[in-house]
Amino acid sequence: MxxxxxxxxxxxxxxxxxxxxxxxxxxxxxxxxxxxxxxxxxxxxxxxxxxxxxxxxxxxxxxxxxxxxxxxxxxxxxxxxxxxxxxxxxxxxxxxxxxxxxxxxxxxxxxxxxxxxxxxxLLPDYSVLDPSSGYLVSTGGYIHIKANYELMAENLLDLSHITYLHDGLLGSPEQVGADQVLTEDEGHIVCRRWMPGISVPGVFDMLYRRDQGLVDMWTEMRWMPPSCFLLDSGVHAVGATREDHGWYYGVHILTPETRYTTHYHFAAALPAGTRLTDAEAAKFAEMRRFAFEEQDKPILDAQQAALGETDFWAMKPVLLTIDAGPVRMRRAIERLIAAERQTAQPASVD
Ligand code: FES
Ligand SMILES: [Fe+2]
Missing domain, CATH: 2.102.10.10 (Rieske [2Fe-2S] iron-sulphur domain)
Structure with a gap:
């Protein structure tokens, strides 16, 4: 299964x-x-x-x-x-x-x-997208990914790639080596990265100070099984605490289409303190679309093309420290599927 x-x-x-x-x-x-x-x-x-x-x-x-x-x-x-x-x-x-x-x-x-x-x-809570939440919902999008949903899920849970793939847009060079802290609550896996004193990535500069200065940045990605994600990510002044702008919730939702293709829906919810003109709001949405569709998608499609129909583990992937979250998620999915299969089987009569 x-x-x-x-x-x-x-x-x-x-x-x-x-x-x-x-x-x-x-x-x-x-x-x-x-x-x-x-x-x-x-x-x-x-x-x-x-x-x-x-x-x-x-x-x-x-x-x-x-x-x-x-x-x-x-x-x-x-x-x-x-x-x-x-x-x-x-x-x-x-x-x-x-x-x-x-x-x-x-x-x-x-x-x-x-x-x-x-x-x-069991329905994941995305109430930040509801008008009653008071958040400003940024135009989302849909991308057809030519890769298995677990490959895409790894991309979302482990955000170390933003330094390389989304440099200047969502990530910056000083983020390399940021610690990942993993926690689990109620079956969710949360992956936190804390990046103090870094140069501000473009998207966050627009939401925050617009001075291209140094900031503290965090990303906190929550995986809700089997394939829904909620990101809390933003920046604030170095050594300070979170303000009412400079951050947002990123919504990322994967639905397997086939074993090798995935429907990917995304959106964002910005706190009410965020001040964006209509043109800036459109630019924010476009920057995110560009990152996911023109930077992530080609990598994911190429990954699946390289794997073909071979099982992921059979390829003996090299494991790095950044893979702790993704591997834990893959194991959790395996356990959930195994448990589901067991309950679905009729009780054996010996
Ligand atoms: S009625 Fe549907 S295929 Fe014949
Ligand atoms: Fe990405």
């Missing part, structure tokens, strides 16, 4: 599923179609007709149901076939598709693809 199934994953942004239209995406190797019922609530169904396997998104929405575009079988939002226009109209028992629990929260449409009952308590 490649994925943790009993978990919430982001399928897309809520506005991508529009009334009267279908939206489809492959998630965890399964083709899924989304649409809205007439009352506006979202539906997620397996995107494959059980008759001749045509994707249902090529069909038509009929009220709260969808009709296959090939021979007209009709399915309701529970996935049951409710109409067979052929012969005596009898509905074969196997004529059904899977329906997935979905939940709209924090501007995103979350999907539960496991067999266990969907558990809303």
């Amino acid at each position: 490649t994925y943790l199934k009993n978990a919430w994953y982001v399928a897309c942004l809520t506005h991508q599923v529009r009334a009267g239209e279908m939206f489809h995406r492959t998630l965890l190797d399964e083709a899924v179609v989304f649409y809205r019922k007439q009352d506006g609530s979202p539906v997620a169904l397996q995107d494959r007709c059980p008759h001749r396997f045509v994707p249902l998104h090529l069909g038509t929405i009929r009220g709260d149901q969808i009709e296959c575009g090939y021979h007209g079988l009709r399915f309701d939002c529970s996935g049951a076939c409710v109409k067979n226009p052929h012969g005596d109209g009898k509905i074969p028992a196997a004529a059904k598709v899977r329906a997935y629990p979905v939940e709209e929260r924090h501007g995103m449409l979350w999907i539960w693809m496991g067999d266990a009952p969907a558990d809303l308590a």
